[in-house]
Amino acid sequence: MNEAFIAGRALVSALGPDLGSAMTALAAGAAPRSITLSDGSAWPCYTIDDDEADWVSRSRRLIQRAVAEAGALDRRGALFVASSSLDIGLLETTHDFVRDHHEFAETVAGWLGWQGPVYTVSTACTSGLNALLSARTLVRHGVVPEALVLGLELRNTLTLGGFAGMQLLSPTGALPYGLGRNGLVLGEAVAALHVSAQPSRWRIAGGANVVDGRDPAGSIESAVIDMCHQALADSGLTASDISLVKPQAAGGAASDATEARALRQVFDPLPPLVSFKAAIGHTLGASGIAELALLTACLECGAWPRADHAQDPALQAPLANVPPSHARHVLASILGFGGGHTAVVLEDMRA
Template sequence: MSGGVNGDVYLAATGLACVLGNDMPAALNALGRGGVPPTPVALADGVGCTVYKLPPQEGDWTRRVQHTARSVVAQTGEWGDRTAPLFVASSSLDIGGMEFEKPALRFGGDLQDFAGLVASALDWQGPVFTVSTGCTSALNAVLAATDLIRHGGNDEALVLGAEMDNRFTAAGFHAMQLLAPGSAQPFGAERKGLVLGEAVAALRLSARPSRWRITGGANVVDGRNPSGTEASAVRAMCRAALAQSGLGPEDIDLIKVQAAGSLVNDTIEVNALKEVFGRLPPLVSLKSSLGHTLGAAGAAELALLVGCIEGGAWPSIGYALDPTLGIALATEAPAKLRNILLNVVGFGGGHASLLIEDCHA
């Protein structure tokens, strides 16, 4: 099999299950109604948080994972013999399964176990890769899959980002006092931290032309602040993605920001973007609708953003923005919309960017 013409790679189809619904039409309908609030979750006696949870399903943790993966991948179309590469991206992997079903194996097993569980549910016959780089996992999986197609290895690849329910991750964020007590408020005047979210998202990448072309991307790791955002890394990832795509800052029509709701990190991100772009293009944040879906964020937010643009929906804000940031969030899709930059920042110093082009614009 060979890569695309001139090495072009396209986002051919998406699938999504998140707090908004188990498929894209349901998610867009929920957005139109103002979204879905997070659910209170008990972590221990007297200790809890809120999470943007997936809609309830029957069955144990493993069966829910398998059912959701099959459903989300089915949204991307028929895969035939399923011999393309599969990239499974997650930060928590199968920790939930260990908690709820196999406590004796907690933190045991193999790093590839979760990807194997997903691949088995999909009856996948091709090579299977695990990508677990914290919150940048899914975006890094997209970058890896794009390189594989671009350089002639395959005509297609599937990226699956998955972040399923578990108490361990939420307890860790709670212990670091990083969680907000209610809803997420990215760039909000009253923001108090992030709110976690569950999601499973599928991205079908292809060498065959379609509406959305992947034009560039970058991953920059700066471990000086392993739990926060580094301004120099934000600048570096944006500039590297622009350079790979052959675009300048003035060519970007929309930025999907990280904006997790951190009082400090949101400010660092905005100031770094201003240094790169000067006059900022329109900004959109999706975490007030999805929550922070951690390792799945790159796939879930890309899928939802594309769905919003194609479906004519848009996330509402519903809270006051921090006036000291000097920014606004777009209340609708920009009239001029061709080149979109998506940013994800995560633990471990990971900073990743992806550029996509609307070929129909």
């Protein structure tokens, strides 16, 4: 059986047009824009700095830019399009809502000249990590020699309005694991991970997806625990092998507390924690891919997101201000609507 590695990566986000720009801007962070909805309410949102009005032209350019940054690709491999909103931004303007769910992925494949199999993964916020685990499976079993996983969360107002209607958004700013946290701040991102059987620095060691829908809009403590244990078992590791955890840490009052309690039961002591949502927002279906691109780049170059907001001492889970000096194995998780709890474990082959 093959191993699966991250051969290339890319990110277009509020931090800049590429991953290099993101590393430069990360310490200072990006400022969210204020988006006004039709009911007159205004919400902060981390958007990509590209104001072209035409949704299709803008999206095509951003996706092609990210794919180019991810490196040379065999377009006969597998393409995974992971998103919670897909092309809803376009449908808002055309009002053509009678479309096949997979049509946007096929459109993206056409923009890229893709010749291999194309998959849509839309499991809410866990879309990106679930797509990555599926790509790993295909590569490990030799179905394809490589795959491209695209995490896409593109401009639209339906998503923002939906979260606002559920009273899940912060009117002020994202405070992951913070004192006085009061909700999420959403973000826009186009991210890419190139998965290959050819050895490179980051090996996808394992992962797990646990679905527990008892709280459709929140996380379940026992499911977070099971997710971690299953991901560790799939990777052949124990909790003590993990040097760094990137949790969901979205800034919700209850969800952050639930997650922190679960992590403390899995890890004793708790390894360093890092969150990127105060830098790029919660990019929903793209978040797993966007945050893994940031995480691996940070560990390579030493850049690190600011964690200068006051941490909530009740959580007993402070975010690290600096990267760990040694991080052989890292666990990254995303929790999503519908009861999705997904984690991926990476191994730094150079650590």
